[in-house]
Amino acid sequence: MSELAVGNADTDEEEHPHPWPHIESMFTLVKVRKNSYIMRCLLCLPKQTDISAFKNSTSNLRKHVARIHPNKLAKYTDLLENHRKLDATAAGGAANETYKRLSRSAFAKCHALWNKTSRSTMAHETVERECKLQFLRPNQTRWSSLFLAVERIVRIHREQGEQAIRNVCTALKIKM
Incomplete structure (x- = not known):
């Protein structure tokens, strides 16, 4: 026992x-x-x-x-601050890098779509034919314009399916 x-x-x-x-x-x-x-x-x-x-x-x-x-208060505060900094980089480091990579890739594709459709009438017509809606192009003066532009792409994806976006990207020669 x-x-x-x-x-x-x-x-x-x-x-x-x-x-x-x-x-x-x-x-x-x-x-x-x-x-x-x-x-x-x-x-x-x-x-x-x-x-x-x-x-x-x-x-x-x-x-x-x-x-x-x-x-000893300064030493105590330094220990806490250093720990917080280490936690932020160590724990979220890999996840943060993955998020950055995926986010940059997704936004690069969105920006490519917005640029092509705003500069070419043929691209504009392709989007209208495939997606039944037009892309909204974000601008600098509206704080919500980026959100609304991404929301429109998500709406097109949800309503018309991934194939519509894929067809537009293929027609405009944008890498998927």
């Missing part, structure tokens, strides 16, 4: 790593409660000061540093 308890204690330790590893140099995890963490301030050593922090907020830790260790 005691071996089982020891095994659970070890598992419990592994289940709860430091919730905010970026401030591990200032606070260690002591205990996990239902909605909060009990953190021990390493700056207060040898005195053992435990601070309760909600699982979704480090504000109590920040308040402790501001009140008791005001000279």
Whole structure:
């Protein structure tokens, strides 16, 4: 029975790593409660000061540093800012790059369609024949013009199908 308890204690330790590893140099995890963490301030050593922090907020830790260790507040703030910057680039880096690539590709095709149809009457007639609607060309003076122009392409795709857009792109020699 005691071996089982020891095994659970070890598992419990592994289940709860430091919730905010970026401030591990200032606070260690002591205990996990239902909605909060009990953190021990390493700056207060040898005195053992435990601070309760909600699982979704480090504000109590920040308040402790501001009140008791005001000279360390800048370091604490830097650690948080660096962590936020790392999270923004590391977590969303690959997804962000994929989004950028797809977005640029889609908008390049849209711009090619808008340019060809606005400069050529033959292209304009091809769109009207295939899609039963005309493309709206975005302009600089209306804040919603890009949205409305993309919305029109989506509407044509929804009502006439992908084949209509594909036929227009083929006729206008725009890569799909």
